[in-house]
Amino acid sequence: MSDYIVTIGLEVHCELKTESKLFCSCVNKFGGEPNSHTCPICAGHPGVMPVLNKKAVEYTVKAGCAIGSRISRFSKWDRKNYFYPDLPKAWQTSQYDLPLCVGGEVRFDVGGEEKTVRLNRIHLEEDAGKLVHGAGFTAVDYNRCGVPLIECVTEPDIHSADEAVAFLEELAGIFRYCGISDCKMQEGSIRADVNLSLSRPGEPLGTRTETKNLNSFRSVRRAIEAEIARQTEVLESGGKVVQETRHFDDASGTGYGMRSKEDAQDYRYFPEPDLMPVVLSDADIDAIAASLPELKRARRARYTSELGLSDYDADVLTSDPAVADLFDETVKLGAVAKKAANYIMSEIMRKGKTEGEDGVTVGVTGAQLSDILSLVEKGEINLVASKDVLDKIWQTDMSASEAVDKLGLRQNNDAGEIEKLVRDIIAANPGPADDFRKGNEKVLSFFVGQLMKATKGKTNPKIAGDLVRKLLSE
Numbered sequence: 001m002s003d004y005i006v007t008i009g010l011e012v013h014c015e016l017k018t019e020s021k022l023f024c025s026c027v028n029k030f031g032g033e034p035n036s037h038t039c040p041i042c043a044g045h046p047g048v049m050p051v052l053n054k055k056a057v058e059y060t061v062k063a064g065c066a067i068g069s070r071i072s073r074f075s076k077w078d079r080k081n082y083f084y085p086d087l088p089k090a091w092q093t094s095q096y097d098l099p100l101c102v103g104g105e106v107r108f109d110v111g112g113e114e115k116t117v118r119l120n121r122i123h124l125e126e127d128a129g130k131l132v133h134g135a136g137f138t139a140v141d142y143n144r145c146g147v148p149l150i151e152c153v154t155e156p157d158i159h160s161a162d163e164a165v166a167f168l169e170e171l172a173g174i175f176r177y178c179g180i181s182d183c184k185m186q187e188g189s190i191r192a193d194v195n196l197s198l199s200r201p202g203e204p205l206g207t208r209t210e211t212k213n214l215n216s217f218r219s220v221r222r223a224i225e226a227e228i229a230r231q232t233e234v235l236e237s238g239g240k241v242v243q244e245t246r247h248f249d250d251a252s253g254t255g256y257g258m259r260s261k262e263d264a265q266d267y268r269y270f271p272e273p274d275l276m277p278v279v280l281s282d283a284d285i286d287a288i289a290a291s292l293p294e295l296k297r298a299r300r301a302r303y304t305s306e307l308g309l310s311d312y313d314a315d316v317l318t319s320d321p322a323v324a325d326l327f328d329e330t331v332k333l334g335a336v337a338k339k340a341a342n343y344i345m346s347e348i349m350r351k352g353k354t355e356g357e358d359g360v361t362v363g364v365t366g367a368q369l370s371d372i373l374s375l376v377e378k379g380e381i382n383l384v385a386s387k388d389v390l391d392k393i394w395q396t397d398m399s400a401s402e403a404v405d406k407l408g409l410r411q412n413n414d415a416g417e418i419e420k421l422v423r424d425i426i427a428a429n430p431g432p433a434d435d436f437r438k439g440n441e442k443v444l445s446f447f448v449g450q451l452m453k454a455t456k457g458k459t460n461p462k463i464a465g466d467l468v469r470k471l472l473s474e
């Protein structure tokens, strides 16, 4: 069996999180009663006129700036004509020969090595509606119709399922950091088409197939693996790969051909007569470029090299830009990086996961968190109590110190008072005290427990342990 080189190019669609749709003022929001986010424009009534959403252009340019594209000073709109029930106008307003962003690249790590995938273009277009299949009927929901979508087309630089998934994760991370898309696979706000071919070393690229509309990283991986196996079998048995559009069925894990691949001419692209071209000045573009935040990869590198975090910690903290922002803010306010990282990864991210259903993954500010950390550091509250504090201040603007007082959690660190309590407890428990003096270390926790009980848990356990040991050894 001969070895084939796998060549993959991806077309990635991401919905932009603008307030309104691309060409009308309907709300851009996932879900809702079917056809409740619609108007004559996005429902494709004849004679209506589209009005371009400026924010969508800004977000597309931002995406391009983030990956180093050349931003077009002049780009235009084209109609891509095809008939399908989810497309009421029977054309999609898209960009054909003059997209907003040209070129660019994404760098990421895969299998411990750095890899670069070049982008061919990013263009802006409108999303189509959704078909809902029932028993014996199909209904159509136009809520998604007209939602702004960027299509990012890569060069054929990807050579395995691992690389494809790592690329998609990096791209989604970049867009989330830019604040232009949530890239939520489960809501279909990022979807990928996989173009894949096999060739022998030294020979030109083989015939490709395009598997459409994969909406999870897992199905991208499975579809690639299935298609590599299928094309290998075709070639090995002396056949030819047919250029076609394929569909991957997640349930069965197999792909099947849908139609022979359409060419650009099948879409009869022509310039959109109802929209002006988009003209951007250098100043427009500079302003958008200047609004880019520090991106994920740069932050991860900074966390390991400057702040001394492990690769693992840096990965976890940068997985959500809101979490990374919180970490940066907290450290800026004087928290020790490693301590802030640990606390965020254990407490904040745990809480964000369970309570973040409204999309809020971080419910405290850097100021609130650095306050909690310094109260713990100074021994005024312990870690267990800090969780109650967190609950109290989550998504409010109450300070941690105020919550500590309200909850009556401030630890009793008055050395004289605690010492007296410990002496009383030792006097009341001569047996265990003797055991300790004979070398039974385990009874130490008994005494600490008694002290905690006497102070209702408000003693710093470290101070308590040290003191008990000292007084027992007298």
Ligand code: ADP
Residues within 6 Å of the ligand: 007, 008, 009, 010, 011, 153, 154, 155, 156, 157, 195, 196, 197, 205, 206, 207, 208, 263, 264
């Ligand atoms: P089309 O306009 O027909 O969709 P493009 O030239 O825009 O075709 O390419 C679409 C995608 O297919 C791109 O991501 C590109 O990198 C990829 N691609 C092109 N040729 C091949 C090939 N032989 N094997 C795998 N991918 C390819």
Ligand code: MG
Residues within 6 Å of the ligand: 011
């Ligand atoms: Mg294509």
Ligand code: ZN
Residues within 6 Å of the ligand: 021, 024, 025, 026, 037, 038, 039, 040, 041, 042, 043, 146
């Ligand atoms: Zn509308």
